[in-house]
Amino acid sequence: MKLQVQDIKKSFGEKEILHGISFEVVSGRAMGFLGRNGAGKSTTIRCLMDVFRQDSGQFLLDGQVFKPWEKRIGYLPEERGMYQKNDVLGQLTYFAMLRGANKADALKTAHYWIDYFGLGDYKKKKLETLSKGNQQKIQIAQAFLNEPDILVLDEPFSGLDPVNAQVFKDTIANFVKEGKLVIFSSHQMSYVEEVCDDVTLIHEGHILLTGDLKQIKRQEGQDKLQLSLAEGSLEALKQQLAAAFAKVDITLVNNSLILDTQGTNLQAQLMAWLAKEEVKLRSFGLYEPSLTDIFIQKVGEHA
């Protein structure tokens, strides 16, 4: 399956929130939809799920107009809510039936996901009697009911403790392995980096970059070297290098120097200089930026 988001525009009143955004998601590869708070992630997802109707543009699934109600979709909204006063099993069964399952299958899938998240003892309890963490698990479980073909998760990691986050990451990974189409929004880069194959970065309603995460990292690290010292001062070394290589842009980041040769092919000369100056190196190699670095850099460029 291939989901295409094509030139989506959406305004609320006079204010345009999405300025013609486009990107693609393919099944078997998890897509991380990144952006700061208020960047337009949830609005995009709500348009995709037909909670909001976009002003222009379209969502296509395998070339056809995407109608979410015709597909088996697991959806986790950003603002999660369920019936506080109703029992856990009853409402999960209800949600499964609303999405097309018959009573027997709905019960089966509800039992499965409650047990999967280790909440078998709470099936007959009212949701409000569960701890906040367990309530979150139930809310997440509802997105997985009925073996959905498409998973749309809005900020799924928000509020999860590390153990639950790991369980959730594994679950998403399994869905991806099964060839499902998975898209989730987040501003927590580490989770996205661990789970996603593709990323799309949105900022103030514009897509800043989209594509294969590894390729993006390579591209963003092109012409850049990274070194760290076993002995000596990074600040002093930075000044020496700046004096010796005027065309190299040097940045001090997290106990290391990032040397951007800016297409000048000075790598060999740099290595020679470091050897001649007998700099005590801990590491020296090609620079691969983290997703956080890329995010900060890209958003910074457009701030």
Add this chain to the structure above:
Amino acid sequence: MKHFLTVFRYELKTQLLKKAGIVAMVVMMVLALAGTSLPRIIALFDTDKQAAVEETAPETAAKIAYVFPDEATKALLAPVTGPMPLVMDLREDLVKALQEGSIEVGFVVTADLGYEAIYQDRSMYDTRDSDFAAALSRLKKEQLILSHGLTTAEFNAIENTQIKGATTVLGKNSGTTYWLSFILMLMVYMIVLLYGATVSSIIAREKDSRTMEILITSTRPSALILGKVAAAGVAAIIQFGMVVLTAYIGFQINKSTYPEMIVMMVSGTLTTSYLLTFLFFSFFGFILYLFLYAALGSTVSKMEDLGSATGLVQFLFIFGYIMASIAAQTPNSSLAVVSSIIPFSAIMVMPMRAGVITVPWGQLLPAGVLMLVFVAFFAYLSIKIYRWGSLNYGNKTKLSRIVREALRREGR
């Protein structure tokens, strides 16, 4: 249809299993049984009271004293005072006895059979003075009858001369049908307010807790709204049906103890034509109001705003109640006729009119058709507003704008 049934079953189960609802229903059933058993209960107490009165009569009699002008008057009043009345010579003696508490009431009788009743303290329910006055009056009347050469029996025969006549009511006799119609109207009033508030709060709570977003992305809004309204309607029928059934059983059990007038009142009101009119207008009017409540419940973002949002519909409904009260007095007035055709008031006005008069088909049919059209339109509108509500949180929006925006939105 499948999703409608899913929503319907889930909502119905949730409503019927609510503890507060069960308790309220049981309380109402007990009240219905007690209410319909009231004549029997009153009869039980009346017997006791009568016995008590009989037992205490001599004692009570002893607490009354008399002052007579002469022995002849005393003898004349013997049927009223009893053979051995407590007699005092002077009014002052009587007053003294009252002040000392040895008697409760004293009567100073004059020669022309006039009297003065004297109490130290008189309770609200004391009727001894008026009873004495009535007895004196009867005695004096008998004296007058005798003075005209008639016996009492002859006089009574003249006074009780019967005229042979009959009253034929071709339609309804509002004297007998008014009260039951009024009670049924009150029941409809309670049901609409109770279950209307339930529906609007269910929807507002779903929105407040953000459950609505999961629901709206899981199935069609029409299935959600229709399922919820149908569930509330059926829950009302089940719960109030149990109360009505209890009242009916209570009535049947205690029927023998009811005054004939009440039995006639019930059987005179509950005709097939009245019941059909009542059921049609009450049921569809109820559904109409449920859709209104559901739509307004969708417009609020927080539970605390629900009261002000549903104020308009409550105003409409109370207007209907006032119109029904007017229609009960003047069922053929223009106001009553018009308000029995407008669906918002027809829910109560038409059954009330049908209870006290025979409503012509020329009014029943248009009112019925208009009611069905309104139910269909407001069902559609409430689905649209519900869908609109799922997208709008925060700022309060004018109702006219909500309706405009809701109707403009295309798709599901």
